[in-house]
Amino acid sequence: MTAVVASQDRSPGKLGLDRDDRTVRWLIVAFALFFLTALLIPLYMLISRSLFNRQGDFTGLANYREYFETPALFQSIQNSFTVAGISTAIVIVLAFAYAYALNRTCMRFKGFFKVMAMVPLLSPSLLKAIALVYWFGKQGVLSELLFGHSIYGPIGIVMASVFWTFPHAVLLIGTALALSDIRLYEAAEALKTSHTRVFFTITLPGARYGIISSIIVVFILILTDFGVPKVIGGNYNVMATDIYKEVIGQQNFEMGAVVSVVLLIPAVIAFAIDRIVTRKQVAQLSARAVPYAPKPNRLLDNTMLGYCLVITVLTLAILGMAQYASLVKFWPYNLELTLEHFSFEIEGAGWENFYNSLKVAVTVSLVGTFVILLGAYVVEKPRRDSIPRQAIQMVALMPMAVPGLVLGLAYLMFINHPSNPLGFLYGTITIIVLSTITHFYTVTHLTATTALKQMDREFEAVSASLKVPLTRSFWRVTVPVCMPAIFDISIYLFLNSMTTVSAVIFLYGPGTKTASVAAIHLDDSGETAAAAAMAMLIVYACIAVRVVHAIITGWLLHRVQAWRRR
């Protein structure tokens, strides 16, 4: 009771702080510093740089005027939106049918097709572009199918974009289709509604938020993607490649900043719409809904089986061609198989790129998961509401709206600023890790928050009443209970760190170039086979880690966490 007596003269109006409140307060300070350094200051520097000229004088919107008056640059905006629009339309239709087959039919081999849909996630987007060049390029296997059109340009960008964004769309639409109340369908059946009418009045409206959400996400992914247009875009310029050319080619940071801001605007708008839409989807389904269970329908099931097979074959054709490209001695003149492309005896490329990628991916996966879980905990769990906590939640949602290339350029300006004490980090693994964690922060943060939300709201109250410190409850209860989400986050971070190009391409230094960036450079210098080999190394690592991850997850969830079994 000593504490009680000591508190007598505490000033009224505010609850006293205990150890847990102080812990949370320190964490909030730490996260505020993290987001300032890792996101807000760099972004601020990028945006302000677009308002200065090369000599460092403030020129207001002069750069923007110049940008919109340069026909070549202005054309890129139109190009970006055209390819993103067409690719999105195609991907959504294809992915909806695929997700429908997985969630709403009694098609056989669903498990297999679920896995196959995710295969493109295991490789960088540029790998799809390289494979397409082998299929449809000047010396490609099926070039005739393009009727004289070149794969380099919009056609190639659209095809490659469709391939690499397909799994994202299937995941998002699939989630929306999985959430459905069977009683709506039973009611429709009782009212003798035709199948077509059921589809258009129940199925589509039910999934509309998922569809809108996936349209937005896919559109932004393609609009801001750099790897695909870099490899297969040819002379067809898009905004992402413009940023790269301005900064790397012409050292024109100011114009790079202008294009970045122009690219940032649609991304921010789209992301804001997506957040509103997502919130609606959650509210749509009541807790009492009875999940939909499809009934067998031979015609539908077999048609869908055929469709999914075609998609799977196409997916494998891309991966297979990349594999083949990495093994063929000299396409298309010498088709002998060889491993020599994997020796990378080329200036500026080598196995060390692959090791760097592994280093980055492992660090991001370990450190990032911990940071993200902790951040979500600070936002979600403390009992006291505070403005700083809500601010952290808002900032945590921002990275999703920032294209990787823009983030990378912002980091570059931040780290190279003469008065930045962190300047020594330039070109280190640390800065690559930091940018990658920030780049993929939002999705993982949302996964972590969802997992924490599913825990009993009163755990913290119970712990406090039992005088158990927050830190102990965190390790003893929160972490074990959130283990599945933690695994999901760590694998997501690993795969994305391995395959990402955009932010890293501005940040690597001598000795820290990653495999995906090296693949871009190899392709750039005409070493396409070596580029394919480098990209395949990433694929091997991703597959290996995915398999090991599945085994460990299965083992941990079924052996160690016996309490999950009822």
Place this chain on the structure above:
Amino acid sequence: MRASTDADANAFLQLDGVSKAFGDFHALVDVNFTIAEGEFICFLGPSGCGKTTLLRCIAGLETQSEGRIRMGGADISWLPTSERDFGIVFQSYALFPNLTVSDNVAYGLVNKRMAKPAIKARVAELLSLVDLSEHISKYPGQLSGGEQQRVALARALATSPGLLLLDEPLSALDAKVRAHLRREIRAIQDRLGVTTIMVTHDQEEAQTMADRIFVMNEGRIEQLGTPDEIYNAPATPFVADFIGVMNFFTATVAEGGGVVRGDLTLACETGGHGEGTELNCAVRPEDIRLIDRDGDDGANIIEATVDSIEFLGSFVRLYLALPALGAGELRADVRKEQAQHLDIAVGGTVRLRIPPATIRLYEAGPPR
């Protein structure tokens, strides 16, 4: 009105003028009470009446906007939760799903730097108290709802807190389990003598378990008293209406005592109310007596038509129409045998008597 802020020497827990506002919404308005050590108290009221907010203020999970909370003589108004002395049980159990029953119960003990054998002995003692000794190494997910709630109770009691807070602990359970746990919780409380506050919206639960019931409505305590007082002498129309079933009708004080409404005159004790005052009259259905057609001629004998009949097991409830009150306005409970004996049927007439002593009068105005 703000009550005195002096500490009551006999009070274990004392609240003085506690209010809580969420923006414009007043969740608690000037709550004052004292609780003696060892009492079992129920906060009873409809959802949104502020009972859970009050409990959470006592626990430090919410902060009162105004007022003081004293416990054991000390002012705890501004103490954080972790420095207050209580154990708490929630409706959702809030058991840690990844810990065994024994680890859940030991959760607060481990922190007290107790020796391992001592912890083990204490856990065993608590689990035998809640009759769960055979489930010691199971996980919460393997237990039934009632068993989980008993584990939560054991966990809350493990550190021997001075105050036990129960937040709708039985609401998520089946009727039978609930009835069983009521008795069990009360027996444990009697045995340990721990001061207990339970929040509930179930009047039966409050009446069977509590020493005293605090009936709450719109952030205020309407009445505090024993279950008997609350039922038999409800202080306000709200309490009268919320506890049990009650007939309400308005009437004016008649010349020379009693009340009158239309052609209906009822004898009753009108207290100090002057003639012509409009009052709210309340009568419990079970207090209305049905009498034979040629039965005795006491006071307040009325004839009424039976509108409808509800079968409620050991008794039937008649919805009666009286010219002065309107159709179905008056409910009367009749034992099954008497109903058969009187041959009651829908559309028939009955003779009934309302004993004057059973009529309660409140200042006019609809029950809140």
